[in-house]
Amino acid sequence: MAVFNLNINGKQHEVDVDPSTPMLWVLRDHLDLVGTKFGCGIAQCGACTILVNGVATRSCITFVDSVGDKEITTIEGLSENGDHPLQKAWIEEDVPQCGYCQSGQIMNAAGLLNANPSPSDEEIEMAMHGNICRCGTYTRIKKAIKTAANS
Amino acid sequence: MTTVKTKLDRRSFIRSSALAGGGLLLTFSWLAPACTTDSPKQLTMPDEWYELNGFLKIGNNGAVTIMSPNPEIGQNVKTSMPMIVADELDIDWKFVMVEQAPLNTDIFTRQLAGGSQSIRQGWNGLRMAGATARRMLREAAAHEWKVPVDEITTEAGVLYHTGSGKEAGYGEMASAAAELTVPEEVELKDIKDFTIIGTSRKNVDGPKIVTGKPLFGLDYKAEGMVIAMIEHPPAFGMKLKSFDATEAKGMPGIIDVFAIKTYNDDYEWQWSDITSFTELVAVVGKSTWEVMNAKLMLNVEWEPIAEDNAQGVPVGKENTADHYKKMEEAAVNSSRERRRDGNPEEAFKKAAKVIERTYTAPFQAHNPMEPMNFFADVKDDLALLAGPTQTPEFMEKTVAARLGLPLEKVDVQMTRMGGGFGRRLYGHFMVEAAVISQKVKAPVKLIYSREDDMSYGIYRPAYHALYRAALDADNNLIGFHVRMGGIPDSPLHANRFPAGSVDNYLAESFSVGTNISTGAFRAPGSNFNAVAEQSFLDEVAEAAGKDPIQFRLDLLKRAQENPVGSNNDYDAARYAGVLEQVREKSGWDTNSEGKSRGVAAYFCHNSYVANVVDITKKDGEPVIEKVYASVDCGIVVNPDAAVNMTEGSIVDGIGHAMYSELTFSEGQPEQNNFDMYRLIRHGEAPKEIEVHFVENNIDPTGLGEPPYPPVMGALANALYKANGERYYHQPFVKNSIG
Numbered sequence: 105m106a107v108f109n110l111n112i113n114g115k116q117h118e119v120d121v122d123p124s125t126p127m128l129w130v131l132r133d134h135l136d137l138v139g140t141k142f143g144c145g146i147a148q149c150g151a152c153t154i155l156v157n158g159v160a161t162r163s164c165i166t167f168v169d170s171v172g173d174k175e176i177t178t179i180e181g182l183s184e185n186g187d188h189p190l191q192k193a194w195i196e197e198d199v200p201q202c203g204y205c206q207s208g209q210i211m212n213a214a215g216l217l218n219a220n221p222s223p224s225d226e227e228i229e230m231a232m233h234g235n236i237c238r239c240g241t242y243t244r245i246k247k248a249i250k251t252a253a254n255s
Numbered sequence: 256m257t258t259v260k261t262k263l264d265r266r267s268f269i270r271s272s273a274l275a276g277g278g279l280l281l282t283f284s285w286l287a288p289a290c291t292t293d294s295p296k297q298l299t300m301p302d303e304w305y306e307l308n309g310f311l312k313i314g315n316n317g318a319v320t321i322m323s324p325n326p327e328i329g330q331n332v333k334t335s336m337p338m339i340v341a342d343e344l345d346i347d348w349k350f351v352m353v354e355q356a357p358l359n360t361d362i363f364t365r366q367l368a369g370g371s372q373s374i375r376q377g378w379n380g381l382r383m384a385g386a387t388a389r390r391m392l393r394e395a396a397a398h399e400w401k402v403p404v405d406e407i408t409t410e411a412g413v414l415y416h417t418g419s420g421k422e423a424g425y426g427e428m429a430s431a432a433a434e435l436t437v438p439e440e441v442e443l444k445d446i447k448d449f450t451i452i453g454t455s456r457k458n459v460d461g462p463k464i465v466t467g468k469p470l471f472g473l474d475y476k477a478e479g480m481v482i483a484m485i486e487h488p489p490a491f492g493m494k495l496k497s498f499d500a501t502e503a504k505g506m507p508g509i510i511d512v513f514a515i516k517t518y519n520d521d522y523e524w525q526w527s528d529i530t531s532f533t534e535l536v537a538v539v540g541k542s543t544w545e546v547m548n549a550k551l552m553l554n555v556e557w558e559p560i561a562e563d564n565a566q567g568v569p570v571g572k573e574n575t576a577d578h579y580k581k582m583e584e585a586a587v588n589s590s591r592e593r594r595r596d597g598n599p600e601e602a603f604k605k606a607a608k609v610i611e612r613t614y615t616a617p618f619q620a621h622n623p624m625e626p627m628n629f630f631a632d633v634k635d636d637l638a639l640l641a642g643p644t645q646t647p648e649f650m651e652k653t654v655a656a657r658l659g660l661p662l663e664k665v666d667v668q669m670t671r672m673g674g675g676f677g678r679r680l681y682g683h684f685m686v687e688a689a690v691i692s693q694k695v696k697a698p699v700k701l702i703y704s705r706e707d708d709m710s711y712g713i714y715r716p717a718y719h720a721l722y723r724a725a726l727d728a729d730n731n732l733i734g735f736h737v738r739m740g741g742i743p744d745s746p747l748h749a750n751r752f753p754a755g756s757v758d759n760y761l762a763e764s765f766s767v768g769t770n771i772s773t774g775a776f777r778a779p780g781s782n783f784n785a786v787a788e789q790s791f792l793d794e795v796a797e798a799a800g801k802d803p804i805q806f807r808l809d810l811l812k813r814a815q816e817n818p819v820g821s822n823n824d825y826d827a828a829r830y831a832g833v834l835e836q837v838r839e840k841s842g843w844d845t846n847s848e849g850k851s852r853g854v855a856a857y858f859c860h861n862s863y864v865a866n867v868v869d870i871t872k873k874d875g876e877p878v879i880e881k882v883y884a885s886v887d888c889g890i891v892v893n894p895d896a897a898v899n900m901t902e903g904s905i906v907d908g909i910g911h912a913m914y915s916e917l918t919f920s921e922g923q924p925e926q927n928n929f930d931m932y933r934l935i936r937h938g939e940a941p942k943e944i945e946v947h948f949v950e951n952n953i954d955p956t957g958l959g960e961p962p963y964p965p966v967m968g969a970l971a972n973a974l975y976k977a978n979g980e981r982y983y984h985q986p987f988v989k990n991s992i993g
Contacts, residue, residue: 207464
């Protein structure tokens with residue numbers, strides 16, 4: 105166990121956990137931030153996606169002792185009032201079915217738009233490849249990303 | 256206007272809700288209702304709520320809370336069921352808040368997610384709930400204004416008496432209405448008067464989903480809660496022998512490690528009790544990561560199950576190659592006749608052309624994105640359970656029996672589910688959580704890793720189908736023979752099309768025993784037989800020199816005008832209707848240039864769906880450019896949500912047919928996570944999906960499953976046009992057995 109000072113959603117958080125604890129479980133079990141989801145634990149499904157210094161990252165394989173003072177953004181911190189362009193687009197296009205994968209989809213899309221504000225369809229498909237939606241909302245996700253990019 | 260007898264009793268709701276108040280461990284966020292996204296940002300909470308019946312309460316300020324009775328697995332009944340109540344109540348949707356109802360068998364019937372039946376079976380009850388409340392409000396106004404109730408009208412939450420010019424919002428009359436007796440008879444709206452049903456409304460949980468609010472079972476938290484995980488046998492045909500927990504118990508954060516038995520020996524299993532492994536090792540600790548690490552340090556010994564095992568399954572460790580061989584043998588040696596019309600043997604003997612094809616499909620795992628989990632807080636005299644379940648009512652009985660508690664001392668709260676697809680019909684994990692909580696005397700959240708989940712079982716069975724068609728010299732279909740089976744259950748639906756359209760028809764089934772557990776998977780049976788049947792009909796149409804749509808329509812015409820046999824389980828006119836609509840919308844006859852197109856249609860779970868799949872080539876690889884869907888599900892309650900369901904089913908169907916396969920080696924699943932088990936990804940989905948609904952006033956039927964099977968057949972048929980290859984074995988990406 106060790107104490108880590110983490111910069112999450114613009115606030116400082118102190119946690120006392122084993123250094124090998126993935127950020128996914130630091131967030132969910134120790135910081136009450138359950139928006140970041142557990143789907144596979146081996147970075148194959150994307151449900152755990154957060155931003156680390158604005159870059160989409162799978163939190164299930166990001167150990168807490170590797171983060172240092174980097175800026176972490178989770179779905180809860182993407183906006184103050186749920187009004188990030190992606191969140192608004194997700195509502196406008198009524199994207200979710202079960203909704204479980206959608207935090208990860210949105211955060212991955214946020215990472216994409218940070219790096220490429222005007223992605224083509226193919227670039228969206230490639231960037232989002234690692235995010236599984238078992239309910240099959242892929243066509244709506246693509247539409248919402250384009251809506252957000254154009255707004 | 257239809258008048259119906261009501262079956263509602265508000266008093267029982269008040270009685271039951273007092274007991275449900277035992278769920279004091281719920282944090283406020285769990286009780287916070289979902290506002291419709293039309294809601295003004297500051298929808299003020301009323302000072303008082305008045306319960307008019309078990310489905311709804313009205314605040315003194317006119318806000319309305321509607322309970323959504325059924326489990327929510329992504330089929331969006333949490334929006335569409337309240338929409339039905341709200342329409343008959345006659346209020347503006349923007350003043351509605353929705354709450355997930357707990358299990359409450361006094362008020363609600365069939366709180367179950369499965370079979371695509373929520374709307375179909377809930378339709379009348381939901382309408383009555385809204386209509387009776389509206390009636391009570393009118394009676395309250397009539398009483399207050401001293402006018403006949405027949406002179407009171409409503410519009411969007413306001414009561415009017417035109418004669419005197421009096422008007423009042425529902426909120427003003429709610430208190431008085433709540434005192435009235437629930438009427439025994441009530442009028443329902445005419446369909447043409449619907450103001451909410453038939454209009455698109457956003458997912459009521461949308462804002463919470465996109466901001467990461469706690470919603471799912473895996474998110475559930477309670478004071479003093481500990482985490483548990485289980486270890487189950489690595490292979491089917493095995494059971495727990497012994498274990499050494501010394502190392503695991505010594506790991507940081509670990510509270511206890513012990514064996515659990517999911518069922519008492521004398522328990523009589525219900526259908527939802529399917530359990531692959533009844534003896535497990537449980538690890539309990541303070542946090543998930545600590546428990547996961549301790550699980551790795553378990554030393555467990557497994558042994559083969561006994562010959563006379565309670566499940567009655569064969570012993571041994573099974574292999575995929577044997578599975579397909581066994582199905583082939585059983586097809587020949589142990590098929591049983593299920594339906595016979597005319598003289599099929601004769602028809603095949605004298606046929607000018609006989610076409611014979613065999614189709615197979617593998618075991619598949621459900622893999623909802625949220626792994627299995629459940630919360631249980633079991634005390635001596637009260638058990639509170641909360642989590643993702645498709646069958647709370649059945650499982651409440653199981654848990655009560657297992658704990659030795661009466662039913663009314665078991666409280667089941669339903670969280671939103673991260674997918675179900677049939678997997679969460681089988682609630683063994685609810686029992687496991689309860690047993691663990693009882694043992695450690697603490698609130699427990701049991702979670703499964705993806706590996707635990709994917710290797711646990713209760714799979715979609717493997718299947719095998721033989722189809723034969725007999726054509727006469729004029730290319731008429733004179734004989735049809737289907738023989739299908741599975742491990743363990745046959746997917747055959749003997750009375751479905753083309754039965755009823757062919758003079759000489761034979762349907763047979765067979766089954767192969769296994770110790771691998773199986774269960775219902777999105778559109779059970781249909782999720783294979785539609786694909787096999789619709790690809791086969793395509794080949795027969797081609798052999799007959801006929802257009803595939805016209806070929807089917809001709810058969811359906813026969814089934815409608817002069818059906819063969821009785822007991823034909825479909826409406827031929829509606830079946831033809833979706834084919835005709837998809838033909839028109841896809842421009843099948845006019846706009847097929849440059850596209851490789853396949854068509855299919857199927858009827859299951861009371862709804863009819865037809866698809867056209869368009870494939871183009873990019874760098875030699877097939878690309879699914881567009882899929883058309885024509886759907887007849889009667890009245891469409893929430894159109895855009897219905898489109899979403901259809902789109903999702905199409906993506907899901909294509910994905911499973913193309914890529915997904917579970918194989919076994921010595922009883923062990925060879926895939927236990929998404930690195931090895933392939934699911935469809937963004938770039939593999941159709942570039943465009945276009946959905947049309949057949950318009951009619953038939954009472955609504957379901958959409959969770961009907962759009963899933965046929966697209967797989969249409970895909971196979973389109974792939975044939977694209978590369979000249981027929982697809983007989985799933986997954987199509989392999990198109991070979993095993």
